[in-house]
């Protein structure tokens with residue numbers, strides 16, 4: 773099974789089923805779920821969580837198809853600073869930061885906004901940063917067959933910073949380099965310089 777193979781997601785569980793669990797969780801935490809400020813919290817939390825995991829119900833195929841174009845362009849395409857918000861699958865706490873995506877086309881390109889939407893789609897799932905980074909790169913590789921792809925994700929994990937596991941400002945950086953980005957140091961360096969230099 774490749775990184776981007778879609779898993780069959782069961783029909784979303786019944787509305788209210790997550791809220792019921794959250795109500796029980798609030799009791800277990802020693803709080804009163806009927807207290808005014810908490811009364812509607814379970815429903816709010818369920819709504820938020822369903823949104824934050826809505827990427828399971830999106831299909832990269834549908835997202836990118838129809839937005840791909842044939843071109844005679846073989847220079848690097850770079851999309852910098854895509855904002856990213858995800859949930860760490862080990863703690864169900866947010867990690868967030870920025871994603872930089874680059875590829876060198878091989879006769880095919882995709883609308884730039886679709887790349888940001890694809891990043892969101894994979895981010896809105898229970899994730900680890902490494903897998904998220906790979907899924908973004910693999911999807912571009914599969915759909916566009918480019919000469920190469922580079923993806924860098926820089927993120928802060930609340931499971932680390934809030935629990936004091938790491939220094940407050942620590943950022944985790946992950947990257948996936950495929951094709952010419954892996955084989956050719958010059959291409960990789962060009963991408964890194966564009967990301968660091970802030971100019972594209």
Ligand SMILES: [Zn+2]
Pocket residue numbers: 860861862863864865929931932
């Ligand atoms: Zn975590």
